[in-house]
Amino acid sequence: MTRALLICLVSCLAATNQAIRIKRCDLAKMLHQEEVEGLEGYTLSDWLCLAYVESNFNLTKVNENTDGSFDYGIFQINSHYWCNDYRSHTENICQVDCQGLARAPGWEK
Ligand SMILES: *[C@@H]1O[C@H](CO)[C@@H](O)[C@H](O)[C@H]1NC(C)=O
Numbered sequence: 001m002t003r004a005l006l007i008c009l010v011s012c013l014a015a016t017n018q019a020i021r022i023k024r025c026d027l028a029k030m031l032h033q034e035e036v037e038g039l040e041g042y043t044l045s046d047w048l049c050l051a052y053v054e055s056n057f058n059l060t061k062v063n064e065n066t067d068g069s070f071d072y073g074i075f076q077i078n079s080h081y082w083c084n085d086y087r088s089h090t091e092n093i094c095q096v097d098c099q100g101l102a103r104a105p106g107w108e109k
Pocket of ligand 1 (some may be wrong): 020021058059060061062063
């Protein structure tokens with residue numbers, strides 16, 4: 001997970017904080033604006049496919065894993081490695097709060 005993509009994720013979510021699920025075309029526009037095309041060698045279609053498979057475009061999806069970690073948001077970012085959710089062991093490589101990756105109205109810790 002690159003810093004650029006995390007910035008994109010946060011801005012994507014900020015722009016759509018009233019929606020639980022984002023429309024595929026709206027996500028495509030945002031990812032295009034954030035110049036995600038080609039990031040890490042993946043096409044825009046790859047990123048859309050990832051979001052569909054991981055969360056079905058559900059911005060607030062949170063999933064608990066068998067190791068006690070959690071996956072957050074549209075790309076199901078894992079708390080064990082990438083973000084800090086303050087409730088499971090994390091390396092927090094991206095130095096971000098998991099909450100910001102799965103934010104929606106009514107979100108609580
Ligand atoms: C999105 O995910 C959240 C948390 O996992 C779940 O409670 C909610 O029902 C889901 N919303 C939709 C529209 O699937």
